[in-house]
Amino acid sequence: MERADYERLRWRCIRRALLELDISLTRFLDEDFESLSEEQKQVFVEMADMEDHDLWYLISGQEECTDPRYAPIVALLRKS
Amino acid sequence: MSIPVLKFDAVIVGAGGAGLRSAIQLSEAGLKTAVLSKVFPTRSHTVAAQGGVAASLGNSEEDHWHWHMYDTVKGSDWLGDQDAIEFMVRKANECVVELEHYGMPFDRTDNGKIYQRPFGGHMSNFGEKPVRRSCAAADRTGHAMLHAMYQRNVKANTQFFVEWMALDLIRDSEGHVLGVTAMEMETGQVVIFHTRATIFATGGAGRIFYSSTNAFINTGDGLGMAARAGIPLEDMEFWQFHPTGVAGAGVLITEGVRGEGGILRNANKERFMERYAPNAKDLASRDVVSRAMTTEINEGRGCGVNKDYVLLDITHLDPNTIMKRLPGIREIGLQFAGVDCIKEPLPVVPTCHYQMGGIPTHYSGRVVTPQNGDYNTIVPGFYAAGECACASVHGANRLGTNSLLDLLVFGKSAGDSAVEDLKAGKAHRELPKDAAEKSLARIAALDSRKGGANVHETRLAMQRTMQNHAGVFRFGDLLKSGVEKILEVEKAARELEIKDKSMAWNTARTEALEMENLIEVAKATMISAEARKESRGAHVRDDAPDTPEFPNGRNDAEWLKHTLFNPVDNSISYKPVNMQPLTVEPIALKTRSY
Numbered sequence: 001m002e003r004a005d006y007e008r009l010r011w012r013c014i015r016r017a018l019l020e021l022d023i024s025l026t027r028f029l030d031e032d033f034e035s036l037s038e039e040q041k042q043v044f045v046e047m048a049d050m051e052d053h054d055l056w057y058l059i060s061g062q063e064e065c066t067d068p069r070y071a072p073i074v075a076l077l078r079k080s
Numbered sequence: 081m082s083i084p085v086l087k088f089d090a091v092i093v094g095a096g097g098a099g100l101r102s103a104i105q106l107s108e109a110g111l112k113t114a115v116l117s118k119v120f121p122t123r124s125h126t127v128a129a130q131g132g133v134a135a136s137l138g139n140s141e142e143d144h145w146h147w148h149m150y151d152t153v154k155g156s157d158w159l160g161d162q163d164a165i166e167f168m169v170r171k172a173n174e175c176v177v178e179l180e181h182y183g184m185p186f187d188r189t190d191n192g193k194i195y196q197r198p199f200g201g202h203m204s205n206f207g208e209k210p211v212r213r214s215c216a217a218a219d220r221t222g223h224a225m226l227h228a229m230y231q232r233n234v235k236a237n238t239q240f241f242v243e244w245m246a247l248d249l250i251r252d253s254e255g256h257v258l259g260v261t262a263m264e265m266e267t268g269q270v271v272i273f274h275t276r277a278t279i280f281a282t283g284g285a286g287r288i289f290y291s292s293t294n295a296f297i298n299t300g301d302g303l304g305m306a307a308r309a310g311i312p313l314e315d316m317e318f319w320q321f322h323p324t325g326v327a328g329a330g331v332l333i334t335e336g337v338r339g340e341g342g343i344l345r346n347a348n349k350e351r352f353m354e355r356y357a358p359n360a361k362d363l364a365s366r367d368v369v370s371r372a373m374t375t376e377i378n379e380g381r382g383c384g385v386n387k388d389y390v391l392l393d394i395t396h397l398d399p400n401t402i403m404k405r406l407p408g409i410r411e412i413g414l415q416f417a418g419v420d421c422i423k424e425p426l427p428v429v430p431t432c433h434y435q436m437g438g439i440p441t442h443y444s445g446r447v448v449t450p451q452n453g454d455y456n457t458i459v460p461g462f463y464a465a466g467e468c469a470c471a472s473v474h475g476a477n478r479l480g481t482n483s484l485l486d487l488l489v490f491g492k493s494a495g496d497s498a499v500e501d502l503k504a505g506k507a508h509r510e511l512p513k514d515a516a517e518k519s520l521a522r523i524a525a526l527d528s529r530k531g532g533a534n535v536h537e538t539r540l541a542m543q544r545t546m547q548n549h550a551g552v553f554r555f556g557d558l559l560k561s562g563v564e565k566i567l568e569v570e571k572a573a574r575e576l577e578i579k580d581k582s583m584a585w586n587t588a589r590t591e592a593l594e595m596e597n598l599i600e601v602a603k604a605t606m607i608s609a610e611a612r613k614e615s616r617g618a619h620v621r622d623d624a625p626d627t628p629e630f631p632n633g634r635n636d637a638e639w640l641k642h643t644l645f646n647p648v649d650n651s652i653s654y655k656p657v658n659m660q661p662l663t664v665e666p667i668a669l670k671t672r673s674y
């Protein structure tokens with residue numbers, strides 16, 4: 001991923017509407033993002049575009065994850 | 081260097097509730113309006129609000145704006161201006177109904193009216209018993225509100241500048257506000273927005289504290305910009321703390337957890353609230369619970385290695401009740417404390433939640449400042465609304481659901497006032513030659529400085545200083561040493577160094593610029609808090625205790641006045657509270673007790 005693309009993604013992860021996501025996504029970027037494949041990174045970019053409540057319900061398991069592309073990333077986002 | 085100039089009738093900094101509401105007024109009046117936001121509008125922090133918005137619609141039971149006014153004055157511990165409070169509560173119904181017409185999907189009663197629920201501090205018949213006054217849209221009130229208003233703005237041709245950061249206010253030699261400088265994050269380009277009206281709606285600054293329920297975006301940029309432009313900040317010592325934020329993370333655990341039977345315990349597993357509030361116990365009001373928790377921690381009965389939190393215990397509740405009645409709580413515990421609250425208690429601390437003070441405004445939304453003996457001289461061309469502004473309706477303590485109301489009412493009135501002033505036909509005033517100098521110099525310094533302070537470490541130093549010296553329970557000596565410490569941190573904050581020098585999407589630079597705003601707010605808070613020697617509302621001092629002469633430590637003879645922090649020389653002055661409502665009798669001073 002190009003530097004500018006990564007930094008744009010970073011801004012969109014560390015400045016969310018919900019504190020829950022600020023913390024979870026920052027941790028994810030710092031600890032797990034690099035280990036993703038290029039393809040998975042693009043999937044995460046798509047997930048980061050979701051509405052805050054929808055994404056948080058997915059991460060917290062209050063909503064079931066139905067998209068198989070999201071599942072492995074959600075698992076990483078969930079680990080504490 | 082020549083800087084591009086974009087000309088608009090009005091620029092609004094902030095696309096949360098307050099910014100979007102004021103933009104509707106301007107755009108629908110046919111004025112060319114720009115709205116700047118660090119994030120996409122519907123990512124603004126207003127999204128986090130779930131509890132609802134207050135309005136005395138009386139849909140579920142009898143209610144009256146005068147009762148709402150009484151509750152708000154009492155909640156404010158009489159520091160709120162009664163003209164502004166009457167203005168707000170009387171506009172509430174109209175603003176909520178308007179929102180409904182914009183398409184906001186409020187919860188409804190069986191007969192199709194907006195459903196209303198009770199919320200702490202909102203009472204009927206001048207404080208008699210709880211009343212149902214809060215209007216909500218499921219658990220997404222703030223979110224639904226922003227969506228409805230964003231759509232309305234798109235229709236009205238408001239021009240959005242998304243992922244742009246405003247840097248500084250532009251004023252001319254006569255003090256008129258002529259717009260802002262701003263940076264487009266995608267390119268790093270600095271641009272001048274040259275306008276006839278400038279509205280700040282930049283939200284709160286809760287990130288000055290180590291423990292905060294506020295999202296990372298709440299860095300007080302509007303206050304920082306105002307302070308750098310020499311505008312005093314009002315009542316900055318008043319911050320509302322929520323008793324139960326997850327220790328370390330700050331994420332809010334709703335009052336509902338104690339409502340369902342949650343118990344607070346110290347390191348000895350003792351249910352300590354029994355000692356502080358024998359009747360209400362864990363359900364006592366927010367400030368009572370927060371102070372009790374702090375006393376337990378200060379006296380060495382906190383938990384963990386550093387003895388710096390207490391426990392919120394719901395392990396005695398039926399797991400099914402937890403899952404059904406408290407959705408999301410278990411997940412918050414797992415994700416942010418590594419604790420399964422069904423089996424183990426949650427670590428919690430009193431956590432900064434809401435900023436009562438801000439940029440001083442009249443209830444028309446116009447920014448006012450003291451000048452030649454007049455406390456309320458209008459700053460021409462400058463307006464503010466929402467959490468960054470101080471009208472002042474929340475005084476020393478805000479009632480829940482009154483801030484969403486604040487941003488609707490004052491967002492609208494700031495917009496209306498700007499329209500009125502612009503229709504009076506003044507042309508764009510000439511930009512000073514050095515309009516962008518200050519901003520460019522700050523950026524150049526960040527880009528060139530070697531051996532300066534690290535942004536992350538400086539922010540942490542500020543947050544710890546604020547938490548330890550100006551937290552929920554305040555001590556004279558700690559406030560004094562806090563002032564010295566925060567001035568030390570300020571030195572570091574003026575000498576920040578960043579490693580990344582790129583133009584495009586330089587988040588390190590953006591965070592450094594935010595830090596320069598945070599420190600202005602932190603300094604104003606510490607110095608204002610040190611100066612106010614009484615206890616009032618959310619500002620509670622150990623050396624101003626509850627006595628028969630001064631119930632709750634409040635001293636009206638000396639301290640019934642607003643603080644004005646002057647950022648130019650760190651000095652403090654005071655202005656009177658407006659005790660005169662618009663049409664009704666003043667709500668007379670009384671001890672605030674629930």
Ligand SMILES: Cc1cc2nc3c(=O)[nH]c(=O)nc-3n(C[C@H](O)[C@H](O)[C@H](O)COP(=O)(O)OP(=O)(O)OC[C@H]3O[C@@H](n4cnc5c(N)ncnc54)[C@H](O)[C@@H]3O)c2cc1C
Pocket residue numbers: 093094095096097098099116117118119121124125126127128129130131132133222244245246247281282283284293294295297301302332433434465466467468480481482483484485487
């Ligand atoms: C967890 C939580 C729950 C809450 N629940 C309730 C509730 O139920 N009821 C209630 O009444 N209140 C509630 N509050 C308080 C209320 O949500 C806020 O006070 C209110 O939403 C603030 O709105 P605002 O429009 O002033 O600012 P925000 O919604 O915070 O918007 C600020 C805007 O300013 C922009 N901005 C900031 N700085 C810059 C800059 N330099 N350049 C460009 N743009 C900038 C941001 O991008 C954003 O668009 C809650 C608060 C929290 C933290």
